[in-house]
Each structure stands twice: as C-alpha cells, then as structure tokens.
Amino acid sequence: MIQNDLLLRVANGEPSHRPPVWLMRQAGRILPQYRKLRSTFSGFKEFIKTPHAVAEATLQPVDELGVDAAIIFSDILVIPEAMGLDYDMVEKKGPLFPTTIQQPTDIDSLASGEEAANRLQYVFEGLRQTKAAINNRLPLIGFSGAPWTLAAYMIEGSGSKTFSKAKRFLYQHPDAAHRLLDKLADTIIAYLRLKVQNGADLLQLFDSWAGILGPEQYRTFAIPYLQRICQAFPDTPVTVFSKNAWFALQELGQLDCQVIGLDWNTSVAYAKSQIRTDKRLQGNLDPCALYAAPESVEKQTLDMLQNFGGAHIANLGHGVYPDTPLDNVRRFVDTVKSFSYS
Amino acid sequence: MIQNDLLLRVANGEPSHRPPVWLMRQAGRILPQYRKLRSTFSGFKEFIKTPHAVAEATLQPVDELGVDAAIIFSDILVIPEAMGLDYDMVEKKGPLFPTTIQQPTDIDSLASGEEAANRLQYVFEGLRQTKAAINNRLPLIGFSGAPWTLAAYMIEGSGSKTFSKAKRFLYQHPDAAHRLLDKLADTIIAYLRLKVQNGADLLQLFDSWAGILGPEQYRTFAIPYLQRICQAFPDTPVTVFSKNAWFALQELGQLDCQVIGLDWNTSVAYAKSQIRTDKRLQGNLDPCALYAAPESVEKQTLDMLQNFGGAHIANLGHGVYPDTPLDNVRRFVDTVKSFSYS
Numbered sequence: 001m002i003q004n005d006l007l008l009r010v011a012n013g014e015p016s017h018r019p020p021v022w023l024m025r026q027a028g029r030i031l032p033q034y035r036k037l038r039s040t041f042s043g044f045k046e047f048i049k050t051p052h053a054v055a056e057a058t059l060q061p062v063d064e065l066g067v068d069a070a071i072i073f074s075d076i077l078v079i080p081e082a083m084g085l086d087y088d089m090v091e092k093k094g095p096l097f098p099t100t101i102q103q104p105t106d107i108d109s110l111a112s113g114e115e116a117a118n119r120l121q122y123v124f125e126g127l128r129q130t131k132a133a134i135n136n137r138l139p140l141i142g143f144s145g146a147p148w149t150l151a152a153y154m155i156e157g158s159g160s161k162t163f164s165k166a167k168r169f170l171y172q173h174p175d176a177a178h179r180l181l182d183k184l185a186d187t188i189i190a191y192l193r194l195k196v197q198n199g200a201d202l203l204q205l206f207d208s209w210a211g212i213l214g215p216e217q218y219r220t221f222a223i224p225y226l227q228r229i230c231q232a233f234p235d236t237p238v239t240v241f242s243k244n245a246w247f248a249l250q251e252l253g254q255l256d257c258q259v260i261g262l263d264w265n266t267s268v269a270y271a272k273s274q275i276r277t278d279k280r281l282q283g284n285l286d287p288c289a290l291y292a293a294p295e296s297v298e299k300q301t302l303d304m305l306q307n308f309g310g311a312h313i314a315n316l317g318h319g320v321y322p323d324t325p326l327d328n329v330r331r332f333v334d335t336v337k338s339f340s341y342s
Numbered sequence: 343m344i345q346n347d348l349l350l351r352v353a354n355g356e357p358s359h360r361p362p363v364w365l366m367r368q369a370g371r372i373l374p375q376y377r378k379l380r381s382t383f384s385g386f387k388e389f390i391k392t393p394h395a396v397a398e399a400t401l402q403p404v405d406e407l408g409v410d411a412a413i414i415f416s417d418i419l420v421i422p423e424a425m426g427l428d429y430d431m432v433e434k435k436g437p438l439f440p441t442t443i444q445q446p447t448d449i450d451s452l453a454s455g456e457e458a459a460n461r462l463q464y465v466f467e468g469l470r471q472t473k474a475a476i477n478n479r480l481p482l483i484g485f486s487g488a489p490w491t492l493a494a495y496m497i498e499g500s501g502s503k504t505f506s507k508a509k510r511f512l513y514q515h516p517d518a519a520h521r522l523l524d525k526l527a528d529t530i531i532a533y534l535r536l537k538v539q540n541g542a543d544l545l546q547l548f549d550s551w552a553g554i555l556g557p558e559q560y561r562t563f564a565i566p567y568l569q570r571i572c573q574a575f576p577d578t579p580v581t582v583f584s585k586n587a588w589f590a591l592q593e594l595g596q597l598d599c600q601v602i603g604l605d606w607n608t609s610v611a612y613a614k615s616q617i618r619t620d621k622r623l624q625g626n627l628d629p630c631a632l633y634a635a636p637e638s639v640e641k642q643t644l645d646m647l648q649n650f651g652g653a654h655i656a657n658l659g660h661g662v663y664p665d666t667p668l669d670n671v672r673r674f675v676d677t678v679k680s681f682s683y684s
Binding site: 159161162164167168170171172211213214215217244246247264265266267270286287288289291292293296317318321323 | 501503504506509510512513514553555556557559586588589606607608609612628629630631633634635638659660663665
C-alpha cells in the first residue's frame with residue numbers, strides 16, 4: 001500500500017539495506033516555505049488548528065528533503081488544553097499557562113479520556129487531509145507528549161530550567177500526581193487511537209522533561225504510564241523518546257514498544273548495553289553537528305550509521321534547530337540515503 | 343589548626359564516623375539574613391565585589407545551619423570579566439554579555455593567566471576577611487567555573503537551553519575553541535592558586551553545562567583542561583562537579599582530583615561502577631526533595647547516606663533552590679550530623 005514503507009519495515013523489526021531517515025522538527029523553521037506559511041497566521045495556535053495548513057507544513061519536508069516519513073505538524077500541549085488547561089504560545093518564550101495545577105483538587109475538574117480527546121477534531125481533520133495529500137507515498141507519524149512531560153507543564157505553567165514547582169508537587173502530593181498522570185495517560189491513549197484511526201501509521205511519545213527527574217521518581221511517575229500507553233497499541237509501532245533519561249534506559253528498554261529514541265549524549269554502546277536487543281534505536285546525531293562544514297556533517301553522519309550498524313532509524317538526538325543551514329540538513333538526509341549496510 | 347576538619351579529612355581519604363555536610367548555594371536566598379544583606383546592594387556584582395559583605399554572606403550559613411564547610415560567596419563569571427568580557431547580572435534572567443566571542447580572532451585580545459587573575463583582588467580580599475572571621479572553626483572552599491562552562495557563556499552570551507551558539511563554535515572552529523579553553527585553564531589555575539594563598543582549604547570546579555556536550559566533545563574540549571587544573575594542585579583537595587556529565591563519569595573518575603560531585607540523576611551504584619574507588623563522592627540529594635514534608639526529608643537523607651555508605655561528602659545534587667523551606671534545609675543538615683556509620 002505505502003510506496004516507501006522503509007520506516008515501517010524497520011520499526012517492525014525487518015532487515016533493511018539502509019536505515020530510514022527523518023528529523024524531529026523537520027516540519028518547521030529550517031524550511032523557507034514553512035516560514036512563509038507561518039507568516040500567514042498571527043499566532044502559532046491558530047496555525048496548528050488549521051487543518052489545510054497542518055497538511056501543508058507536514059508535507060513540506062517530504063517534498064523538500066526526501067525524508068522517509070512525515071510527522072504530523074502539531075504541538076504536545078493540545079492535550080492539556082483539551083483537558084481544560086488553556087495555554088498561550090508566547091513568541092520566543094514558549095508556552096505559558098494562565099491557570100496551573102496548584103492543589104490536588106485542581107485535578108478534579110480536568111476532562112480526560114475520550115471526552116478530552118474528542119475535543120481535538122482539528123488534529124484529526126489535519127491528519128485526514130495530510131493522509132490524502134501523502135497519497136500513500138510514505139508513512140505518517142502521529143505523536144503525543146508523554147504523561148510526565150505534560151503534567152510538568154500543567155503544574156509549572158511554562159518551560160523551566162529546574163521544573164521545581166512540578167517536582168515539588170510530586171514530593172508533596174504523590175497521590176494527586178498519580179491521579180493527574182492517570183488522567184493524562186487515559187487522554188493520550190484515546191487521542192493516539194483517534195490519530196491511528198485518522199491515518200497515523202506509527203506513534204511517537206515525547207518525554208521531553210524526563211531528565212529532570214531522578215531514577216526513582218522516573219520509575220514511579222513515568223515508566224508505568226508509558227507502559228500503559230505502549231500496551232494500548234499492539235498493532236501500531238510505538239517510539240518512546242525520553243530526553244536525558246539515560247538513568248532509566250534499562251527500564252525504557254523493556255517497555256512494550258518497538259523503538260527507543262536516543263539523545264546525542266547517549267553513546268550507541270551504552271544504549272545497546274541497556275536496551276533489550278529486540279528493539280530498534282532511533283537517533284542520535286547532535287543537532288549542532290549540522291552547523292559544521294558539509295564534509296564534517298557527512299563524516300559524522302557516516303560515523304553514526306556505522307556505530308548503530310543496523311536495526312536503526314536515523315535521526316538527530318533532538319529536534320533540528322531553526323537556524324540550521326538547509327544544505328547541511330540535506331547533506332545529513334542524503335548521506336543516510338546513499339548509505340548501505342555491507 | 344582547623345577545629346572541625348571533617349571535610350578535609352574525608353576529602354583526603356581518611357575514615358570518619360559520619361560524612362561532612364554542606365550545600366551548594368548555602369550562602370544565598372534560603373537565608374533571611376542573606377536576603378537582608380543583598381537588599382543593601384542595588385546590583386549583584388556590586389555585592390560580590392564588596393569584601394566585607396562577601397565575608398558576611400559566606401559565614402551566614404555556617405552560623406545558621408551548622409554546616410561543616412564555608413564556601414566563598416562569589417560568581418563563576420568573574421573570570422570572563424577579568425579576561426576582558428564584562429557581563430551584567432540581570433535580575434531573574436541571569437548573566438548577559440554585551441560582547442561575546444563570535445570569531446576566532448575575538449580570542450586574541452583576551453587577557454589570561456596571572457595577568458587576568460591579578461585583576462580579581464576583590465575576591466582575594468574577600469577570602470582574607472572571610473578567613474579571619476572563620477577563625478579556624480572550619481574549612482573554606484574556593485571555587486571556579488570549569489573551562490568549558492565559562493567558554494560556553496563567553497560564546498553564547500547568556501544562559502540557554504541548548505547553548506547552540508557555543509556548540510556551533512566547537513564544531514566550526516575547533517582550534518580556536520582549544521585556544522580559548524587553554525587561556526581559560528591558565529587563568530583558572532592562576533586564580534585558584536591565589537585563592538589557596540589567600541585562605542581556601544579545598545577547591546571545587548563547577549562544570550555546570552557539561553551535560554549539553556556529547557561524550558566525544560566532552561572528552562575533547564573538557565576533560566584535558568580539567569585534568570590540567572587538577573594536576574596544578576597536588577597539595578589541595580579538588581572536587582570536580584560536572585553537571586549531567588553521566589556519559590563521562592568514567593573519565594571524570596580518573597582525573598587527578600580527590601572528590602567527584604554527583605547530580606541527583608546519578609545513582610550511587612552507577613557512580614561507583616564508573617569512578618575509581620580511591621575517590622570520594624559528593625552529593626546528591628535532589629534539591630526538590632527538600633520541598634517534601636520534614637519526615638520525608640529525613641527519610642530520603644538517611645536513604646542517601648546509607649546508599650553511599652562511606653567516603654562520602656553529603657550535599658545536594660545541585661544548588662539549593664531559593665524557595666526551599668529553611669526548616670527542611672536544617673533537617674537535612676541535622677540528619678547528616680546525627681548519622682553514624684555502623
């Protein structure tokens with residue numbers, strides 16, 4: 001059905017002649033056509049709520065870069081909003097929640113599960129339009145923030161170097177924290193189910209703030225919820241990308257998911273020593289490596305490909321930075337596509 | 343000579359009945375007397391350049407909390423300033439450098455070594471006044487930012503989530519980066535020598551932005567300079583605290599230093615598997631654990647002490663957060679002081 005199904009085959013554990021390649025944040029500011037499209041909307045949220053623009057942004061890197069997958073253009077914070085916590089996306093500052101979770105009772109009134117997920121029809125319409133535009137050329141990735149990362153934003157109210165309010169909540173109100181994470185997991189499952197029904201071929205969970213928890217807190221407040229989500233999708237490949245959660249790699253490596261995303265801090269040797277060998281690994285070139293000279297980009301990409309050696313989905317170790325030279329992004333993609341396991 | 347020399351004895355590898363205890367950022371906003379003293383200065387830099395205020399701030403936690411060490415009140419960015427890159431400390435935002443290193447030639451005019459260190463007389467006068475006020479009660483720790491962290495600020499110009507400008511410089515201008523790190527190491531050595539001559543009994547290096555480098559970059563751009571600094575102080579115990587550099591713990595653990603500082607992400611078991619057994623470990627309670635109920639603070643502190651088991655300097659895994667309840671800080675300190683290895 002799908003013409004270039006390399007990513008699906010590798011995610012499902014089949015052998016391949018080369019790794020598939022895509023970039024986190026490939027639909028974004030690195031592309032001139034994205035910046036042009038973005039400029040037609042006054043706000044970021046208006047943009048992601050406009051299905052035809054979502055389809056256009058999602059397809060841009062496919063056409064421009066020739067990557068092996070599309071990832072639906074959206075934001076992880078649509079879920080808190082659907083649960084009842086609205087947010088603003090402040091230019092150059094990031095998200096800001098006017099209302100946050102401060103007391104355990106603040107959790108009571110949050111919507112969850114299908115009720116919350118059903119409010120996100122603009123996402124599903126965006127998926128349908130994207131799917132039609134892809135026209136079976138390649139797979140479409142759907143994603144969600146992971147429960148802990150979304151909880152962190154809902155309590156902290158914004159990005160933070162320490163997320164100390166969110167962590168304080170875990171220490172002071174562990175039962176309420178579990179109640180919030182439970183509602184989030186229910187909502188994420190319902191949301192991702194609807195994404196699959198509307199065209200997502202693979203799923204990825206972003207636990208962007210995993211690294212601010214210690215090993216014990218991550219074991220308590222993150223792993224069980226990730227596992228519940230993974231188990232809800234027996235028929236769709238799931239990638240878990242827990243940023244900076246090196247200390248939990250062994251537990252992440254035992255989740256019922258197909259792929260573990262790695263950040264650039266993590267050496268392939270360490271990852272392989274921790275993660276169950278039946279999983280595939282995704283990553284992990286340093287996004288800053290794409291600032292180097294083109295020959296250096298090629299060399300570092302080849303080094304990475306050889307280090308992984310197989311069962312690998314080529315990507316960066318983080319989202320591509322907006323000011324990355326487009327030619328270097330192209331060099332990265334082309335290097336992977338010309339590579340062959342031998 | 344020093345009445346309570348527990349920290350010195352443990353740092354030097356002697357056995358002890360309990361670990362010594364102090365907190366990173368103990369001289370700071372957790373103390374009402376600090377906030378009062380701070381309010382008498384319009385700017386933070388004016389504050390750290392006033393020797394009698396430095397002595398007062400340094401002694402406050404000693405008198406209030408009964409910790410086993412004083413750490414001189416100062417800032418890691420005094421070194422870039424002495425080298426010729428002035429900075430502003432912007433309230434609630436952090437440091438901002440009006441001029442940054444953008445080109446390799448920007449490094450040429452930077453002062454370094456003794457020439458730069460000699461410009462920091464206000465630090466050394468602060469040390470002398472502090473030393474006199476301590477009156478041999480307990481040891482005084484002197485510190486410096488590590489070369490990579492200071493270089494990161496000098497290139498980036500401010501704090502950053504990604505430090506992508508600083509990392510780009512490493513990828514684009516590796517030789518110039520080495521030249522900058524070399525000048526920084528020379529200056530840090532001269533600076534710390536003068537700190538020792540003016541009363542510092544131990545030294546600590548803060549590599550706060552270690553974790554944004556990958557393993558190979560850290561091996562190239564950080565480890566050799568840390569080692570040069572460690573080797574310059576054969577007679578003074580040195581602690582290296584490289585935040586989030588879990589991926590380099592084995593190399594850090596082979597430096598010619600006495601103590602390795604650990605952040606709260608790092609389990610004791612992992613640290614001991616990586617670090618040479620003749621070293622002592624410092625850390626590593628999650629600063630957010632001090633937001634919990636007092637009984638929980640005590641329990642978590644005891645768990646930590648038992649996990650380390652010996653050859654340990656009790657501390658947090660990061661600087662104490664300004665809004666930490668003082669009673670919980672006290673509970674942490676008192677729990678360590680009542681503990682006994684058995």
